[in-house]
Amino acid sequence: xxxxxxxxxxxxxxxxxxxxxxxxxxxxxxxxxxxxxxxxxxxxxxxxxxxxxxxxxxxxxxxxxxxxxxxxxxxxxxxxxxxxxxxxxxxxxxxxxxxxxxxxxxxxxxxxxxxxxxxxxxxxxxxxxxxxxxxxxxxxxxxxxxxxxxxxxxxxxxxxxxxxxxxxxxxxxxxxxxxxxxxxxxxxxxxxxxxxxxxxxxxxxxxxxxxxxxxxxxxxxxxxxxxxxxxxxxxxxxxxxxxxxxxxxxxxxxxxxxxxxxxxxxxxxxxxxxxxxxxxxxxxxxxxxxxxxxxxxxxxxxxxxxxxxxxxxxxxxxxxxxxxxxxxxxxxxxxxxxxxxxxxxxxxxxxxxxxxxxxxxxxxxxxxxxxxxxxxxxxxxxxxxxxxxxxxxxxxxxxxxxxxxxxxxxxxxxxxxxxxxxxxxxxxxxxxxxxxxxxxxxxxxxxxxxxxxxxxxxxxxxxxxxxxxxxxxxxxxxxxxxxxxxxxxxxxxxxxxxxxxxxxxxxxxxxxxxxxxxxxxxxxxxxxxxxxxxxxxxxxxxxxxxxxxxxxxxxxxxxxxxxxxxxxxxxxxxxxxxxxxxxxxxxxxxxxxxxxxxxxxxxxxxxxxxxx
Amino acid sequence: xxxxxxxxxxxxxxxxxxxxxxxxxxxxxxxxxxxxxxxxxxxxxxxxxxxxxxxxxxxxxxxxxxxxxxxxxxxxxxxxxxxxxxxxxxxxxxxxxxxxxxxxxxxxxxxxxxxxxxxxxxxxxxxxxxxxxxxxxxxxxxxxxxxxxxxxxxxxxxxxxxxxxxxxxxxxxxxxxxxxxxxxxxxxxxxxxxxxxxxxxxxxxxxxxxxxxxxxxxxxxxxxxxxxxxxxxxxxxxxxxxxxxxxxxxxxxxxxxxxxxxxxxxxxxxxxxxxxxxxxxxxxxxxxxxxxxxxxxxxxxxxxxxxxxx
Numbered sequence: 064x065x066x067x068x069x070x071x072x073x074x075x076x077x078x079x080x081x082x083x084x085x086x087x088x089x090x091x092x093x094x095x096x097x098x099x100x101x102x103x104x105x106x107x108x109x110x111x112x113x114x115x116x117x118x119x120x121x122x123x124x125x126x127x128x129x130x131x132x133x134x135x136x137x138x139x140x141x142x143x144x145x146x147x148x149x150x151x152x153x154x155x156x157x158x159x160x161x162x163x164x165x166x167x168x169x170x171x172x173x174x175x176x177x178x179x180x181x182x183x184x185x186x187x188x189x190x191x192x193x194x195x196x197x198x199x200x201x202x203x204x205x206x207x208x209x210x211x212x213x214x215x216x217x218x219x220x221x222x223x224x225x226x227x228x229x230x231x232x233x234x235x236x237x238x239x240x241x242x243x244x245x246x247x248x249x250x251x252x253x254x255x256x257x258x259x260x261x262x263x264x265x266x267x268x269x270x271x272x273x274x275x276x277x278x279x280x281x282x283x284x285x286x287x288x289x290x291x292x293x294x295x296x297x298x299x300x301x302x303x304x305x306x307x308x309x310x311x312x313x314x315x316x317x318x319x320x321x322x323x324x325x326x327x328x329x330x331x332x333x334x335x336x337x338x339x340x341x342x343x344x345x346x347x348x349x350x351x352x353x354x355x356x357x358x359x360x361x362x363x364x365x366x367x368x369x370x371x372x373x374x375x376x377x378x379x380x381x382x383x384x385x386x387x388x389x390x391x392x393x394x395x396x397x398x399x400x401x402x403x404x405x406x407x408x409x410x411x412x413x414x415x416x417x418x419x420x421x422x423x424x425x426x427x428x429x430x431x432x433x434x435x436x437x438x439x440x441x442x443x444x445x446x447x448x449x450x451x452x453x454x455x456x457x458x459x460x461x462x463x464x465x466x467x468x469x470x471x472x473x474x475x476x477x478x479x480x481x482x483x484x485x486x487x488x489x490x491x492x493x494x495x496x497x498x499x500x501x502x503x504x505x506x507x508x509x510x511x512x513x514x515x516x517x518x519x520x521x522x523x524x525x526x527x528x529x530x531x532x533x534x535x536x537x538x539x540x541x542x543x544x545x546x547x548x549x550x551x552x553x554x555x556x557x558x559x560x561x562x563x564x565x566x567x568x569x570x571x572x573x574x575x576x577x578x579x580x581x582x583x584x585x586x587x588x589x590x591x592x593x594x595x596x597x598x599x600x601x602x603x604x605x606x607x608x609x610x611x612x613x614x615x616x617x618x619x620x621x622x623x624x625x626x627x628x629x630x631x632x633x634x635x636x637x638x639x640x641x642x643x644x645x646x647x648x649x650x651x652x653x654x655x656x657x658x659x660x661x662x663x664x665x666x667x668x669x670x671x672x673x674x675x
Numbered sequence: 676x677x678x679x680x681x682x683x684x685x686x687x688x689x690x691x692x693x694x695x696x697x698x699x700x701x702x703x704x705x706x707x708x709x710x711x712x713x714x715x716x717x718x719x720x721x722x723x724x725x726x727x728x729x730x731x732x733x734x735x736x737x738x739x740x741x742x743x744x745x746x747x748x749x750x751x752x753x754x755x756x757x758x759x760x761x762x763x764x765x766x767x768x769x770x771x772x773x774x775x776x777x778x779x780x781x782x783x784x785x786x787x788x789x790x791x792x793x794x795x796x797x798x799x800x801x802x803x804x805x806x807x808x809x810x811x812x813x814x815x816x817x818x819x820x821x822x823x824x825x826x827x828x829x830x831x832x833x834x835x836x837x838x839x840x841x842x843x844x845x846x847x848x849x850x851x852x853x854x855x856x857x858x859x860x861x862x863x864x865x866x867x868x869x870x871x872x873x874x875x876x877x878x879x880x881x882x883x884x885x886x887x888x889x890x891x892x893x894x895x896x897x898x899x900x901x902x903x904x905x906x907x908x909x910x911x912x913x914x915x916x917x918x919x920x921x922x923x924x925x926x927x928x929x930x931x932x933x934x935x936x937x938x939x940x941x942x943x944x945x946x947x948x949x950x951x952x953x954x955x956x957x958x959x960x961x962x963x964x965x966x967x968x969x970x971x972x973x974x975x976x977x978x979x980x981x982x983x984x985x
Contacts, residue, residue, distance in 0.1 A: 195936075203804060337797070495801030504727075504795045511934035519928030523921045530678075530917070563864045566929055566937050570944065573925025574875060577918040584914045587677075610885060613830070614878035620822040621874025625867055628815040636867045675677065 065600055065664035067657055075657050078649070079544055085551035088178035088189045094129075095148035097155055098173040100137030110138050113159065113168070120158040126151050139175065148172060171314060172333050190553045193561035193635055196509050198502030199332040200340055204301075204492045206325045211297035211490030212242065212290060218396075219265065220244045222420040223283070226264055232257045235278060244268075246281040254279035267292075294324070297490040302327055308344060327492070337499050350395030354429075355437035355453050356386040377441070379450045387439045387450065392429050397422025403476040406468045412476040413468035414452075423463025431459040440467065512565030519569050520546070523576055531583050533662065533673035538579035541655035545575050548646040553639065561635030571643030577614060578651035582607040587674055596672045600663060604656050611652065615644050678916065684909040688901040691961035698958055702845055705852020712855045717862035720809045722802035724766045724777050728785075728792045733759035738788045746784055757935040761795075812866045819873050820844065827877075831884055834966040839880040842959035846876055846950045850943050859939050868943035875922075876951025879915060880959045883907050887963070891970050900968060904960045919952050 067075075099117070101108045110133050117140060121128055128151070130141040140155070142148040149172070156170040174197075176189050194201050216239045223244060224237050234257065235247040248254040251274065258270055258281055267289030273280045285293070302319055305327065309317045318330035334340050356362075356374045365376045365386050374386050400417040418426055430438075439453040454467050523542070527535040549568060553560060586603030594602065622644060625637035663669055718725050728734075736753050739762070743751040752765040764781060778794045785792060820840060827836035850869055854861050886907035894903060926948060930941035 203801075205801075205803075494799070495804050497797065497799040499794075499797040501793070501795035508934065508936065511932060511937070515929040515931075515933040515937070516925075518932055519925035522924040522928065526921065526924070562936055563867060563940065566864070566933060566940060569925050569929055569933075570871065570922075573922040576921040577878070580914055580918045580921070584917075610882060613881055613885070616826060617823055617877040617881065618871070618874040620826065621819045621870045624815040624818040624822065625870055628811040628818070629867070633863045633867045636864065640871065 065597055065660045067660055071653075072657060075653055079547070079654065082544070082548040082551040084182070084185070085187045085555050086547045088176055088182050088187045089550055089554060091177035091179075091189070093174040093189070094177045095142045095145045096173045096175045097140045097142070097148060097152045098137055098169075098171045099140070099155065099159065100169050100171075101167065114138055116158060117155055120154050121151060124150070124154055126154070137169075139173065141175065169310060173316075174333075186555075188554055188557065190550065190560045191557045192505075192509075193559045193564070194330055194332060194498070194505075195500055195562045196505045196512075196560065196565075197332050198500045198505035199330060200334045200337055201331075201496070201498040201500075202329040202340075202344065202494055203322070203496035204305075204327045204329060204344070205495045206298055206301055206327065207491045207493065208294050208297065208325050212285065212293055213239070214490065215293050216242070216244055216285070218399075218419055219268065219283075223261060223265070225420045225424060226260065227257055230257075230260050232260065242284065244283040246283070248279045248281070249277075251279045254281055257281060298325065298327070301490060301492060305329060305344060326495070333502070337497075341494070350398060351391050351441045351448075352393040352426075353391055353439050353441060354388045354433060355439050356388050357437055362386045375448075377439075377448055377450050379453060385439065385450050385453055387441070392438070393418070393422055393425055397425070401480045403473070403480040406466065409468070411468050412471055412473045413466050414471075414476050414480045416465040416467065418463040418465065420463065423461065426463065426465060427459060427461040430456050434458060508562045509565075512562055512569075516565065516569040516572070520572060523573065527576065527579070530675050532675040534583055534586070534659065535675065537655050537658045537662070538576065538583065538651075540658060541579060541650045542572060542576055544654045545643075545647050545650035546572060548650060549639070549643050552642050552646065556642075558638045558642075559635055560639075563633060564635035564639045567636045567639035567643065571640060571647065574618065575643065575647035575651055578607070578611045578647060579655060581610055581614075582651070582655070583674060586672070590672070590674070596663065596669050600659055600672065604652070604659075608652060611648065615648060619644050678913065684902065684905040685912075687905050687908050687956060688961065688964060691957060691964070694953075694957035695961055698845065698954070701849055701852070704856070705849045708852050708856040709848075712858060714851065714855050714861045715858040716809075717860050718765060718798060718800050718805070719863045720805045720812075720861070721767075722800050722805040725796070725798040726764045726766075726778055726781055726794060727756060727761065727796035728764065728781070728789075728794055729761045730789050730792045731760070732789070734762045734789060736762065739764075739785060742784050742788065808863065812863075815866075815870060816847075816873075819870055823873070823877050827881070827884075830881070831888065832968070834963060834968045835884050838959045838962035838966060839877055839884070841962055842880060842954040843873055843876050843951070845958055846947055846954050847873060849950050850946050853946055854939075854943070859942065862939065864937065864940040865943045868940045868947065872944060872947030872951060876947065876955065879919075879951055879955035882911055882914065883955055883960060884963070886911055887960075887968075891968075894970065900964050904964060908956055908960060915952060915955075919948055923948055 099113065114131060114133065117138070118128075118131075121140075126147050127143070128140045129143050132139040132141070140151065142151060152170055152172055159168040159170060176183060178187065178189065220237055220239050223246060224234075227234055227237075227246075232253060233249075234253075235249060237244065237246045239245075246254075246257065248257060251272075254272055258272055261268065261281070261283070262270055265283070267286055268283040269286050270281055270283045273282055298321060302321065305319050306317075309319065309329070309331065314331045314334055316332055318328065320328045322328045329344065331340055356371065358371075361371050361374070362384065364371065365374070366384060370376050371386070373389050375389055377385055377387050379385050397418050398416060399419050402415050404413055404415050405411065406413045434456050437453050437455050440451045441448050442451050452467055452471070520542070524539040527538050527542075529535070531538060546568070549571065553564075582603050585607045586599050589599035589602045590596065619641065622637055622641040625633060626641055629637045663672060734755070736755065739753050740751070743753065743764070748766055750767045752763075754763050754765075755761065756763045766777065777799075778797050782792060782794070823843075824836045824840050827839050847869055850872065851861075853859070854865070883904075884907075887903055890898075890903050890906055891900075923945065926941050926944045929937050930945060933941055
């Protein structure tokens with residue numbers, strides 16, 4: 064009677080074994096490594112010479128690497144100690160990026176799981192440690208949505224102005240007032256005419272007509288859906304931009320996530336230089352379109368040190384020098400979108416740009432006057448200008464749709480589009496929360512958390528065994544299985560483990576023992592009432608189950624509320640708490656029963672259970 | 676080994692008025708300190724800047740405080756953190772000073788007293804975030820209370836639900852009272868601990884109530900409610916002490932070995948667990964008695980699940 068059917072035993076053993084395997088990687092620790100990758104993600108690169116260069120650099124500094132790993136994403140150099148890793152990073156960075164203003168490679172610190180390859184191959188990874196355990200910087204950035212909308216309205220006001228001008232409708236003035244654009248007209252007929260034109264052109268605006276004494280006003284507002292779109296776009300755009308900028312910081316596993324409607328969380332594990340991180344996050348890159356000076360001999364003169372007046376000597380992305388006029392034709396503010404694509408005729412990879420109305424007009428005029436000349440598109444980043452591309456103007460380009468094509472690969476087209484789009488932030492951001500945790504503090508936190516859990520577990524184990532003897536041992540084994548399963552789940556889900564999370568592991572174990580106490584007390588009670596040992600075991604488990612479920616429901620309610628409203632480290636607490644409640648029901652009821660069955664279930668007529 | 680095997684029921688309910696008077700006293704002191712002193716909210720809730728500094732030598736606080744006051748940080752707080760070689764400096768929000776400059780500023784200000792300090796942690800929270808966090812915390816608390824009340828009302832009856840929630844909110848208020856009275860820092864993990872306690876100590880009440888209901892139905896109205904409660908509490912004593920003893924062992928382990936960051940979190944749990952036992956036995960059971968719960972009030976929601984375990 065106290066036997067599980069075979070399938071049940073097999074299932075329990077299987078779950079425990081799988082749990083143990085997935086919990087295993089946490090025992091191996093991490094290997095300090097330096098990661099090297101080209102700064103343009105996805106672009107093809109030749110790792111062999113880079114690796115040779117690194118080996119040479121390390122050898123000359125007498126630093127010993129324990130291994131080299133190469134894959135399409137980059138190159139990883141493994142070290143035995145963190146100290147060597149830190150020294151090596153600086154050396155490699157200096158060797159690969161001789162000009163710190165124009166880095167070509169990202170050289171980042173990384174920690175690789177030390178688990179054997181076969182474990183990693185089946186997706187078994189160690190738990191993902193939160194910043195409070197590994198050290199690093201945490202920022203919470205708030206996107207200024209009012210600013211984004213005001214910017215958009217300003218651009219729209221300019222567009223309205225030029226649309227009315229091209230339709231030859233005279234207005235008394237167009238200006239943004241708060242969240243509206245107000246256009247004034249001298250008579251209702253003109254206003255009505257303007258309204259018809261504008262409603263057709265600007266679908267994102269809701270336009271009202273208002274008679275006001277001797278003038279008529281058109282009041283345009285963004286429709287709610289347009290406003291929503293702007294918000295979403297601003298947030299997405301800013302996240303993209305942050306991604307690009309952080310890439311340059313050389314952070315191995317950055318977290319850049321949306322939080323709520325208008326906030327972005329940025330976590331940079333391992334970064335200690337807050338000032339530099341902030342400088343890069345807050346930086347604004349700008350886009351400029353200028354004409355190229357292709358006067359014969361001018362470039363040669365400039366290279367010889369005699370830069371013609373009104374021009375500037377810059378370099379193209381491929382490293383070739385180029386002479387660009389100082390007059391700015393257009394700036395990035397006029398650019399509304401940039402997408403990679405293909406030339407409709409030649410099928411060559413291309414980048415499609417969309418300009419706003421004012422930008423389109425300027426572009427049309429400039430291209431008409433400069434057919435056959437080259438036009439440079441520049442990205443100005445921290446005061447350094449780089450020519451992204453300098454195509455030849457083949458014909459006058461109107462309508463605000465511009466295509467850049469010629470001599471680029473699909474990947475390059477994608478990169479350029481991204482750069483143009485991400486060059487600047489869609490809306491201003493400010494830091495509303497910031498946290499820096501030193502790496503030693505992180506290590507200390509892990510140690511303390513683990514120690515607290517270990518000592519607490521030992522105390523409970525000792526007491527349970529003394530108090531309940533054999534059944535106590537069963538309870539302790541079940542509790543240990545609970546710990547293993549919880550760690551396995553956390554590793555599998557890659558949920559972020561924080562210090563409060565470790566505390567939740569400890570607390571969950573302390574609370575989980577309740578289920579076994581309930582069962583054991585019930586068995587004792589049955590025995591005391593004169594029930595035979597086998598029956599007492601069965602009755603104890605069966606009757607305790609309801610109460611165990613019951614008592615976990617209230618904890619689950621608290622855990623879920625925390626999960627929904629929790630934030631940062633507390634979320635880590637809630638995740639562990641909720642998962643722990645689930646694993647504890649499994650281990651305290653099924654695993655311990657299986658063990659008891661194994662010990663006492665075989666013999667029908669045992670005279671006594673060792674339950675103290 | 677067996678620790679608790681009383682032969683007769685212990686007359687807990689006879690002492691109920693005394694214990695409830697004590698409870699009331701605790702409660703009033705807690706509410707009083709909450710009103711008078713208020714919670715010492717961490718910067719997570721209030722917004723501001725926190726800097727943790729470490730030094731090779733032990734840090735004497737008064738000169739540092741003086742330096743801060745003289746340099747335009749009148750409301751700055753300086754405390755030792757863990758040992759005398761570490762300290763935490765809390766500054767109210769200063770818009771004009773970015774957080775990383777605050778760290779540099781402190782280093783410069785303290786240079787006279789402490790030649791070399793390492794800044795291991797800088798936290799900066801904007802006031803808006805803090806307010807939202809406090810709001811979310813309050814919402815979470817209310818949700819837990821409502822959730823538990825609904826659960827208990829379904830599982831038992833409204834009187835049980837109200838008695839349990841009063842008893843357990845009494846625990847929460849007392850924990851908060853301790854934090855207000857001693858001006859311990861009330862941080863986000865402490866809030867998590869408070870909510871965990873709320874979920875956890877309701878268990879205890881549920882176990883006792885389970886037993887009360889079982890006996891009430893079996894008694895056919897011959898036994899008084901008070902002696903039923905005495906019996907229920909006495910027969911669950913063993914489980915109560917062992918379970919809470921185990922949880923307490925774990926929590927004390929966090930308190931002792933978990934370091935400064937988890938100290939107040941564990942402290943809140945310790946207080947919560949101790950008062951949780953107390954309030955389940957004396958407060959919620961006594962309330963149940965005074966609410967006039969009778970056998971009849973339990974007959975209607977007759978359901979299959981009647982077993983009380985332990």
